[in-house]
Amino acid sequence: MAELVRFSVAMPEDLLEQFDSLVERRGLAKNRSEIIRDLVRDALVEEQWHDPDAVIVGTLTLIFNHHANDLQNKLDHIQHTAHQLIISSMHIHLDAHNCLEIIAMRGRSEEIRKISESLLGVKGVKHGSLTATTTGTGL
Ligand code: NI
Numbered sequence: 001m002a003e004l005v006r007f008s009v010a011m012p013e014d015l016l017e018q019f020d021s022l023v024e025r026r027g028l029a030k031n032r033s034e035i036i037r038d039l040v041r042d043a044l045v046e047e048q049w050h051d052p053d054a055v056i057v058g059t060l061t062l063i064f065n066h067h068a069n070d071l072q073n074k075l076d077h078i079q080h081t082a083h084q085l086i087i088s089s090m091h092i093h094l095d096a097h098n099c100l101e102i103i104a105m106r107g108r109s110e111e112i113r114k115i116s117e118s119l120l121g122v123k124g125v126k127h128g129s130l131t132a133t134t135t136g137t138g139l
Pocket of ligand 1: 092098100
C-alpha cells in the first residue's frame with residue numbers, strides 16, 4: 001500500500017453527523033479515513049465505468065424461470081459468443097421454477113455493458129443487475 005498522506009476536510013456539521021452514522025453502520029473494523037477511501041474508490045470506479053475502453057470487472061446477476069420457452073438456451077448462446085469476456089459463471093436452482101445465474105466478466109467496459117444488456121434483454125429474465133468494479137492500480 002502506498003504511503004498515507006493526511007489532509008483535513010471541511011463539511012457542514014449535519015453532513016458530518018450523517019457521515020459518522022454511516023461509519024458506525026459499516027462496523028468497528030472501519031474508521032472515518034477508511035470510509036472516505038472507500039467512497040473515493042467508488043467514485044473512481046464509477047468514472048472508469050463511463051470510459052468505454054477502461055478494463056473493468058463486472059458481475060451480472062440474472063433471475064429467470066427455467067421453464068420459459070428456450071430461455072436457458074438463449075442465455076447460453078449469448079454467453080458463448082462472449083466467452084473471452086466471461087471468467088466464470090454459477091447457476092443456482094433457487095426453487096422448483098426459478099434460477100439465479102451469476103456471471104463474472106473482465107474486459108472493456110463497453111463490451112461488458114453490451115453483453116449484459118443482451119442477457120438482461122432476453123424475454124423471460126425477471127430481474128438482473130450489473131455491478132462494476134476494477135482492479136485498477138492505486139485503488
Ligand atoms: Ni436452475
